Amino acid sequence: ALCIQDDPHVKVMMAGSTLRKVKSRSWKKQRHFRLLEDGMTIWYKSRWAGRGHSTFSITEVEAVREGHQSEVLLSIAEEFPADLCFTLVFHGRQGNLDLVAESTEEAQAWIQGVRKLIHKTQTMDEKERLDQWVWDWFNKADKNKDGKMNFKEVRKLLKMMNVEMNEEHALHLFTMADKSESGSLEIEQFVHFYKMLTQRDEVWKVFQDFSGDGEKLMLEELENFLRTEQQEGEQSAQHAQELTDRYEPSESAKKQGAMTFDGFQMYLCSQEGSIFKPEHRQLHQDMSQPLSHYFISSSHNTYLLENQLRGHSSLEAYIKALKRGCRCVEVDCWDGSDGEPVVYHGHTLTSKILFKDVISTLKEYAFKVSNFPVILSLENHCSVEQQTVMAQHLSQILGDTLLTTLVDGLIPQQLPSPQELKGKILLKAKKIGGLEVCLDETLTDEVSDEEEMANGECSDDPPKSKLSRELSDLVVYCKSVHFHGFEHARLHGKCYEMSSFSESKAKKLAKEAGTDFVQYNTKQMSRIYPSGLRTDSSNYNPQEMWNVGCQIVALNFQTAGLEMDLNDGLFRQNGCCGYVLKPDFMRDGSTQFSPEKPDGKQGYKPLRLSIQVMSGQQLPKVNQKEGSIVDPLVRVEIYGVPQDQAREETSHINNNGFNPVWNETLNFVIHTPELALVRFVVEDYDKASRNDFMGQFTLPFTCLQAGYRHIHLLSRDGTAIPPSSLFVNISISELT
Numbered sequence: 149a150l151c152i153q154d155d156p157h158v159k160v161m162m163a164g165s166t167l168r169k170v171k172s173r174s175w176k177k178q179r180h181f182r183l184l185e186d187g188m189t190i191w192y193k194s195r196w197a198g199r200g201h202s203t204f205s206i207t208e209v210e211a212v213r214e215g216h217q218s219e220v221l222l223s224i225a226e227e228f229p230a231d232l233c234f235t236l237v238f239h240g241r242q243g244n245l246d247l248v249a250e251s252t253e254e255a256q257a258w259i260q261g262v263r264k265l266i267h268k269t270q271t272m273d274e275k276e277r278l279d280q281w282v283w284d285w286f287n288k289a290d291k292n293k294d295g296k297m298n299f300k301e302v303r304k305l306l307k308m309m310n311v312e313m314n315e316e317h318a319l320h321l322f323t324m325a326d327k328s329e330s331g332s333l334e335i336e337q338f339v340h341f342y343k344m345l346t347q348r349d350e351v352w353k354v355f356q357d358f359s360g361d362g363e364k365l366m367l368e369e370l371e372n373f374l375r376t377e378q379q380e381g382e383q384s385a386q387h388a389q390e391l392t393d394r395y396e397p398s399e400s401a402k403k404q405g406a407m408t409f410d411g412f413q414m415y416l417c418s419q420e421g422s423i424f425k426p427e428h429r430q431l432h433q434d435m436s437q438p439l440s441h442y443f444i445s446s447s448h449n450t451y452l453l454e455n456q457l458r459g460h461s462s463l464e465a466y467i468k469a470l471k472r473g474c475r476c477v478e479v480d481c482w483d484g485s486d487g488e489p490v491v492y493h494g495h496t497l498t499s500k501i502l503f504k505d506v507i508s509t510l511k512e513y514a515f516k517v518s519n520f521p522v523i524l525s526l527e528n529h530c531s532v533e534q535q536t537v538m539a540q541h542l543s544q545i546l547g548d549t550l551l552t553t554l555v556d557g558l559i560p561q562q563l564p565s566p567q568e569l570k571g572k573i574l575l576k577a578k579k580i581g582g583l584e585v586c587l588d589e590t591l592t593d594e595v596s597d598e599e600e601m602a603n604g605e606c607s608d609d610p611p612k613s614k615l616s617r618e619l620s621d622l623v624v625y626c627k628s629v630h631f632h633g634f635e636h637a638r639l640h641g642k643c644y645e646m647s648s649f650s651e652s653k654a655k656k657l658a659k660e661a662g663t664d665f666v667q668y669n670t671k672q673m674s675r676i677y678p679s680g681l682r683t684d685s686s687n688y689n690p691q692e693m694w695n696v697g698c699q700i701v702a703l704n705f706q707t708a709g710l711e712m713d714l715n716d717g718l719f720r721q722n723g724c725c726g727y728v729l730k731p732d733f734m735r736d737g738s739t740q741f742s743p744e745k746p747d748g749k750q751g752y753k754p755l756r757l758s759i760q761v762m763s764g765q766q767l768p769k770v771n772q773k774e775g776s777i778v779d780p781l782v783r784v785e786i787y788g789v790p791q792d793q794a795r796e797e798t799s800h801i802n803n804n805g806f807n808p809v810w811n812e813t814l815n816f817v818i819h820t821p822e823l824a825l826v827r828f829v830v831e832d833y834d835k836a837s838r839n840d841f842m843g844q845f846t847l848p849f850t851c852l853q854a855g856y857r858h859i860h861l862l863s864r865d866g867t868a869i870p871p872s873s874l875f876v877n878i879s880i881s882e883l884t
């Protein structure tokens with residue numbers, strides 16, 4: 149389907165190569181790999197497996213890493229040089245595929261070839277994407293690989309695709325698509341058949357309402373639609389022209405300045421037609437305010453890939469978190485053998501990794517998806533000797549990347565900004581004394597023992613002997629201190645001092661002293677962590693902590709579910725850079741905002757949100773059992789200040805995951821729109837037990853676009869599942 153078959157690297161992939169698949173030091177087996185004719189599916193088998201084989205699609209691959217960039221490949225580094233090795237990293241939770249080629253040329257062909265194909269899939273437009281999706285299914289179902297399917301096979305395939313249809317209707321369309329009257333469809337004919345089957349009546353109706361002749365939208369008709377339904381105001385005229393240029397497939401319609409139904413549907417299914425404001429996907433917020441004015445995407449127990457009792461500690465977990473935009477990672481350090489500190493969940497059966505390897509990984513991956521600073525939160529259980537080793541590793545491995553001095557040489561009255569700290573890693577840990585000592589040192593080059601003693605004693609730090617001076621010196625803007633109440637912080641708190649709160653402590657403070665907490669967080673940062681009782685690595689609701697302005701609300705990134713959906717949802721805005729500017733009423737030190745009483749806020753203006761849930765498209769199958777068809781329902785959940793917490797759902801539609809139509813309107817009142825998140829969840833209704841999760845999408849209320857919009861659904865672990873979507877009609881108005 150993709151036209152890059154002439155590329156020399158892709159040609160090598162199509163011819164096929166023998167590669168070693170490596171699972172561990174001892175498990176290394178040869179497999180024959182090749183790229184199938186569709187240019188998208190990679191097929192592989194062992195020589196003696198008979199007909200057995202495996203396949204995966206390029207769309208499942210997130211990235212290719214070159215050389216020894218996985219734990220497994222590192223473990224065989226002496227046996228196989230780096231230029232033969234590479235790793236395919238998959239989206240979501242599927243494990244990596246570590247491979248070794250027989251020659252450098254072959255390794256390069258696969259590395260470059262797969263990268264090109266990934267790039268191609270990422271830059272496909274909606275139409276190509278849908279075509280690809282249908283191709284993938286066709287290839288999966290075409291077991292004997294003859295490139296043809298009769299009606300019986302097509303019927304079976306449609307069932308696999310979650311398409312339930314009227315048999316007579318389907319047979320009629322099948323006959324129409326079978327132009328050669330051969331009784332079977334080739335792939336292009338199947339794509340055509342599929343498109344006839346997925347005709348969207350509700351979109352057609354909207355089109356008819358605005359089209360004068362029922363066949364096309366002239367520019368002014370499209371402009372009228374954008375102004376009245378999509379609520380685009382001023383920009384409508386210019387936007388109508390741009391949309392026609394971008395989405396209209398027919399050249400003759402374009403010449404007339406018109407949009408056909410195909411173009412209209414293409415626009416509605418595109419990113420621009422989606423529910424998320426395109427300009428909020430980009431970096432668009434002021435990044436020059438103090439760090440304490442931002443919510444920061446933060447992970448807890450970053451080293452764990454699974455649960456806390458026996459899970460696997462892995463460098464991969466750091467890579468995954470950083471790639472997801474996380475800007476505060478946690479390192480739990482303990483004394484290791486041979487004087488090398490290790491990272492793992494102390495006193496449990498979790499496996500161990502070397503501290504220095506974690507730091508090297510951090511150096512490599514910290515700034516791949518965002519340039520803004522990374523905070524390294526140190527949970528230090530080491531002896532003074534190994535702390536000094538840690539300090540040496542940090543300085544040597546990170547070099548200039550590690551921030552070790554004040555940005556402007558002055559004792560700060562407020563924290564520096566993400567902008568000023570671009571490309572820097574900040575250490576958050578205990579420190580002997582304050583920044584004043586730091587400054588003295590740079591001036592006098594020497595501190596007497598007495599001074600050190602004095603500083604050590606008057607702070608909350610552990611006795612000085614427990615802390616390595618070298619490590620302490622690397623802490624600048626994120627000094628860990630104990631929390632002694634808001635009053636104490638008002639009088640004595642320094643902007644570079646930060647405290648950690650357990651979820652229950654933070655929850656209690658938020659409830660009892662919300663306004664104090666909001667004020668405290670305008671100047672100092674707070675870090676919230678999950679209760680130690682959550683040994684299954686479950687998460688708490690981060691919204692309650694964001695409501696009082698806590699910046700570092702650390703979650704177990706490895707645990708999928710509602711809480712991570714909220715985290716991904718909040719940080720989806722502002723270019724996914726890991727920093728979101730708090731609303732203005734949470735940045736002013738004398739703010740009177742209380743999440744418990746949103747109507748007391750200056751400029752309080754509640755909004756009415758009305759969501760007409762119209763239809764669903766190609767919803768994912770939850771239960772792969774043959775013959776099972778879903779009964780989908782849509783629930784809209786609002787997260788925000790306590791008064792805004794709400795949920796409403798549609799009724800369920802029996803036996804239709806393919807093109808269910810609900811046409812039900814759900815209404816909400818939002819008191820603090822600046823803090824609200826909207827989550828759309830699709831579930832398979834079950835009368836007897838809990839409903840099954842099918843897909844979701846979460847976004848900040850402020851990023852909602854009004855009008856007719858598609859919501860592109862995500863799987864439980866946050867990866868895209870095209871072409872599954874919801875079609876909704878959204879209106880937002882002031883409450884009168």
Ligand SMILES: *[C@@H]1O[C@H](CO)[C@@H](O)[C@H](O)[C@H]1NC(C)=O
Nearest residue numbers: 349350353760809810811812
């Ligand atoms: C959806 O509901 C609205 C209002 O109740 C109604 O006017 C419209 O005809 C319905 N559309 C469909 C496709 O059922």
Ligand SMILES: *[C@@H]1O[C@H](CO)[C@@H](O)[C@H](O)[C@H]1NC(C)=O
Nearest residue numbers: 354377758760855877878879
């Ligand atoms: C969509 O919402 C708008 C505004 O509430 C309304 O005027 C319009 O009739 C709705 N569309 C349909 C098909 O119900």
